[in-house]
Amino acid sequence: MKLQLPATALSPYVSHYWLSRNNRDTEHLVLPDGCVDVVYGVGGVTFGLAYGVATRKSFCAMTPDFHYLGICFRPGQSRHFLKFAQNHLTDSSLSITGLAGLSPESFADEIASGEAFQRLDKALLDWVARQPMESSAVDVALATIDRCIGYVSIENVASQVGVSRRQLERYFLRDVGISPKNYARIRRWQYTFGLLRSRRSMALADIAQVAGYADQSHMSRDFRYFFGQSPGSVAVDAFVQEQVASSYYAALERLHRHTTSQAYIGDLI
Template sequence: MATTWGRTADGGTWELAVRPPASGLRGQVLEYRGYRMDLRHPRRRLEVPTAVMTMVFGFDGPIRLVDAVTPGVAASYSSLVAGMRRTGTVGEHNGRLHGIAVSMTPRAAYGVFGPALGDLTNQWVDLADALGPGTAGRLREQLFEAPGWEARARLLDGFLLGRLADSRPWAPAVEWVWRELNLNAGQVGVQEMADEVGWSRRRLEMLFREQVGLPPKSCARILRLQRALREYRDAPDRDGAQVALRSGYFDQAHLSREFRATLGCTPSQFLAHRASEIGAEPTDRLTGEVTTAVLPNSDRELAR
């Protein structure tokens, strides 16, 4: 695994190990990300909704998850599965964190979890509830006792190849609609796609909830938001009106409303958090995507 280390300005340390999956998993499992943090202060991170499912095996310390828009929705986990969510998540920990995360496509997640994937809609779930306590406990113990990140990645390769070997495939219509949504960054009508596959809109939404985790319209919103974040990243001088137009929003006001409804803050507030020097450790949780902003510890809620 490609491993990097660093030290924060106040003397904290971090380690990050990233590896792609085995060749038989490529295109379904995106990457493994091992991490070890020993920071001097608690850390709060705003996580953006993405079209990715995450399975986390924690070895040291729980993480508290809070809905970015509805702070009353909160829970703490050591190991968990995070389904696709309509709203962002604020992750909080005390500065010590150790574990490994698996990022996978919804298609792979359906293979791993089966129809139970629908129960993960807009939720976080304890890993034992998602995989079963025996399977989750044994795998976590094996990963913890493995001699290093590469050995852990090989264990995950074997586990996931086994789970996916006899898994249920997506319905062909779900496969086609998901591809269209991604090819068009969410800028395609749900009814238009339903007509193309010969399904009613209601039937398509029901299958998407079961096999993807969210209905097509919610998936399209996530993909448009990710497109906007890439636009901001790749062309920092581009104004909000241009970003909105290129990302499929009616205008800049529409883009700003979507940020507030999804992340609880405006685009400028989110970008200001990303530009701050609060943390020196790597920020984004998925290579090539804009997923995270580090928040000040003094802010108990996002700016409204």
Template structure:
């Protein structure tokens, strides 16, 4: 067991899960070397909240505060400093911070808008203060409570979010289209404008995520069988997709889980 790095993930349910899929925390001990980890794309955006230490991500260095992670088309790597303590959350695909007034950082021109932006900034600063004061074992609960309090939104399930809820890595897109009021062409346009790529590309990411989950469950699994179970045509297909989207091979990822 790695005692230098601790990662905790909490998947959400209830009303909040319509907007946020999971919250998480990560910490690195003071006696550790910097820790480098891949962040695999799932078609969603999110944020990480640094309470202590710093991280290097996409060639930028980030310290205390809230930092936004946009939708990525392939895996990115994050390097975490010794004594790091941070938390974060992931929106559901198709949901972004722009849906929620508490996260909007646009310049306001009217007095009422200025007051709203100021209140929002205080809300985020208040979150960081509450997290810093809470015991580490309670911080994920504090984060969930804050999200439940502030993510009061007019976001409703539209054709895109309904489509995303029903798609999986093996689904036939035309079969899902028949259940929706929108055509596949309209869904594709919404995908590109709100997420940044097509539904088929999203399914490619989902197959990678399915394979990663299977490897986590059984690090010694036969990769030929695993490829078929994850929805790839064969192992060679899975290897190509991993290199392009996960920026490593399945065998390389499997080796990290065996350790």
């Protein structure tokens, strides 16, 4: 799989692009990350699918020998490109005819040849130039939750952006696809997963404290909800570590540690 950052002007909205040519897998691991993806497939048929925010670990079916191209939007930013409430997509997918004027048929050859990233940049930049990209209270709330790695009172977040908690929840469902509380849980879980992978010798109780959980049991409940396993089993299970390390989730971590230019980053996984 290849990953690439978008053009600089698109970076507030798009996290990254990814491309898998001549796919050999029958399924792809999906982990909760708060993002919406648009995926184009080219093979015996061509198609476009929008995948909503995932709230639990799941596996997406793939077809061997197909080419797949994906756009991963930053949390809450798919609203500028997909003109419907994002909670209609949560934990599901929807067939789309195209995005920003790009139907899967219109650049199937570029996807197959691996030359699709520049075409994506141009189409999305043209779209942004034509559309009012209006900011929202959700954007400020997302930044606050991210900055606190999910360890924050949603009441305080709502107060900071000048809306009631119920209003903020409605905005999040519309623009992100999940509630602010669930988004904060996902962000804290992501951070904790990273600690488990990078600090193998650290006691679970200490990891729970660093990540802002009330106690180790609280952390365990989130892990079982989002990943289906306890944090202890994740920390010691080499297969789980390898399974996650081989996914785009881990590759994206490496990508964002080396974002000194907008150039193509390379084959990361």
